[in-house]
Amino acid sequence: MNNEDARPDLVVAVVGPSASGKSTLVTRLKAAGYAVRHVAQEHSYVKDMWQRIHPPDVLIYLDVSFEVSRQRRPLVDWGPDRLAVEVERLSHARQHCDLYIDTNDLTPDEVQERVLSFLAGVGD
Numbered sequence: 001m002n003n004e005d006a007r008p009d010l011v012v013a014v015v016g017p018s019a020s021g022k023s024t025l026v027t028r029l030k031a032a033g034y035a036v037r038h039v040a041q042e043h044s045y046v047k048d049m050w051q052r053i054h055p056p057d058v059l060i061y062l063d064v065s066f067e068v069s070r071q072r073r074p075l076v077d078w079g080p081d082r083l084a085v086e087v088e089r090l091s092h093a094r095q096h097c098d099l100y101i102d103t104n105d106l107t108p109d110e111v112q113e114r115v116l117s118f119l120a121g122v123g124d
Helices: 024-033 065-073 080-089 090-096 108-121
Strands: 012-013 034-039 058-063 098-100
Touching: 012 024, 024 034, 024 058, 024 108, 058 108, 065 080, 080 090, 080 108, 098 108
Parallel strands: 012 034, 012 058, 058 098
Antiparallel strands: none
């Protein structure tokens, strides 16, 4: 998919626990011409923060297990309890997301392709 296929009128928000791939996806979607933002929902006690500041047209939830998050960020010293807190803080977003992707067994290219395929069909 090239930039000509992007929908700059579509506001996309990306949420998920730490090390799920949010920053990588946001960077790639911006490069493809999408209006996208990372919502730091995993750090907020406000469960619906993702929809309060700038409500998105599309909410994407990226998920990751503790084991894979440690592989992706081996120098981070937090444990599974912290991930559990993040998942709890993200529960509202997960319940209301338009697209859920478990990134454990996916490369950044595969995540991007799934998202771009999904976004191509939004509004059809």
